[in-house]
Amino acid sequence: MGKGWIFDGHIAGLGTESGLRAVLGLWQRSPFGSFADAMVELPSGHRILLAPTAEIGAFIASVYTFDETGVVDVAVSHDGPRLDVDAGPLSVRAAVGARTRLGGLVRLVPRPLAVHPRWLRAVSPLAARISPGARTAGTARGGRTEYYGVTDLHHITAARVSWDGSDAGALAAVRPAVSFGFSSVPAAPSLARVQTTVTGS
Numbered sequence: 698m699g700k701g702w703i704f705d706g707h708i709a710g711l712g713t714e715s716g717l718r719a720v721l722g723l724w725q726r727s728p729f730g731s732f733a734d735a736m737v738e739l740p741s742g743h744r745i746l747l748a749p750t751a752e753i754g755a756f757i758a759s760v761y762t763f764d765e766t767g768v769v770d771v772a773v774s775h776d777g778p779r780l781d782v783d784a785g786p787l788s789v790r791a792a793v794g795a796r797t798r799l800g801g802l803v804r805l806v807p808r809p810l811a812v813h814p815r816w817l818r819a820v821s822p823l824a825a826r827i828s829p830g831a832r833t834a835g836t837a838r839g840g841r842t843e844y845y846g847v848t849d850l851h852h853i854t855a856a857r858v859s860w861d862g863s864d865a866g867a868l869a870a871v872r873p874a875v876s877f878g879f880s881s882v883p884a885a886p887s888l889a890r891v892q893t894t895v896t897g898s
Contacts, residue, residue: 702728702756704893709780710875710882711791713858714866716740718875719789720882721782723773729753733773735784736761737860738875747771747784760837760895761877780853780888791856791868793888799827800850812846812892828883835879841897845880849890856886 706724720736734757735747746763748754749771758766769785782789796804803811810816817833824833837843858865874881882889 702895704728704895706891707775707888708882708891708893709782709789709791709853709886709888710871711789711853711856711858711886712869712871713856714869717858717860717865718871719787719858720875720877721773721780721789723775729756733771733782733784735771735782735787736763736875736877737787738877739860742876744875744877747787759839760841760843762838763877786861788859789856790858791886791888792854794852794854797850797852797885797887799883803847804849806848808848811848812844812894814842814844814894814896817844817846830874830881831883832880837878837895837897839897841895843878843880844894844896846892846894847889848892850883851888853886853888 704724705726709721712718717740718738722734725731732749732753737745744763746757746766747769748757751768754766754768767785771784774781778793780791780793821832821834824831833845856868868886870884871882872884
């Protein structure tokens with residue numbers, strides 16, 4: 698499989714009525730230690746990465762596509778039904794609800810299998826049909842390959858999101874899909890338990 702980077706934690710995806718969409722990474726274990734980052738697509742389509750260090754920002758930008766990268770303090774609190782994120786101009790206060798039907802299904806798959814690249818390559822076409830725009834395996838920037846092993850999924854039921862001090866509007870579906878890489882997040886706002894594996898030079 699070649700050299701690999703493993704990121705273990707959560708990914709939250711949400712949209713707002715203003716058209717701002719955000720993908721939040723909360724990583725408990727990674728080659729860079731524990732950290733969080735935010736990928737934001739503005740209503741104009743402008744894509745911004747908010748990362749806690751230049752090193753982390755450079756790595757993420759080598760895998761995904763952005764128009765701008767900012768190094769900012771990223772503060773995250775994830776305590777059961779609450780998810781709070783502050784990352785430079787972005788503020789999110791979200792309520793995490795019940796497990797989704799898909800979350801119940803993926804929990805039936807033993808974790809060692811659910812995060813294995815061979816399994817994720819095999820189920821990627823099915824994942825795209827179940828959740829349009831979402832894939833579990835694909836080619837990232839620089840010829841790298843990326844795998845998303847989702848082992849749980851919960852609804853985000855409400856959120857207050859602001860950008861640069863302005864209210865971004867009520868919680869909404871992630872539409873249009875974000876365009877940072879080969880895969881989007883589910884259209885319905887959600888919080889996924891995930892292990893992401895990136896391979897290649």
